[in-house]
Amino acid sequence: MKTNDIILQTVAKLASLVILLFSIYIFFGGHYSPGGGFVGGLLASGAIVLLLLAYDLKTVAAILPIDYKLLIAAGLLIAVLTGAGALLFDAPFMTHTFSYFDVPLLGHTALHTAVLFDLGVYLVVVGVTMTIIQTIGESE
């Protein structure tokens, strides 16, 4: 029997975009308001899980051809490299710094190296969550 779930699929298309935008907002707002890499990563994987619920594993793999285990490795590499980058400037491991820049669209903005570490956390959380869910979903 073929079931027709076009309402769920249409809602999932729109809602997953909104959830992804919200996760990016929470990720970048983490320095001054509640949130950060962990919650943002969980929300991004929540958007992918909503697509997995509306469609199936093969379709989502065609939409997002990402190997999530590579995402974990890339996140850990970014986190370690931002920590080790402080050693180049004669500072202890994991020393972070920030400065003010004039970014074209955003104007006078404070850019902090901690956001790179947070990006590593974000990628690791997305990778671990999606690896767990995909591995459980694939087993028959």
Next chain:
Amino acid sequence: MFHAILQISLLCVSISMLGLVYRVIKGPSAPDRVVALDAMGINLIAIIALVSMLLNTPAYLDAILLLGILSFIGTVAFSKFLEKGEIIENDRDL
């Protein structure tokens, strides 16, 4: 005055939560429990909004949107399990 109004509405939402807990425990079928849990999520959102007004802080506003998204995804997953027996399919065209 405003404080008293907020406390009265918190009391009302808590009473409706108790009614939903009764439905979750008693509900004869699984869909009854799923719908009651979904409504409990909405009531939790209302409680967070009222508490954030009582404490006079905007820090909980992200949690409201987060809880809405989570309760939606949870309800969709549960209803798909009830309909098809599996939550994430390998290939739906088979």
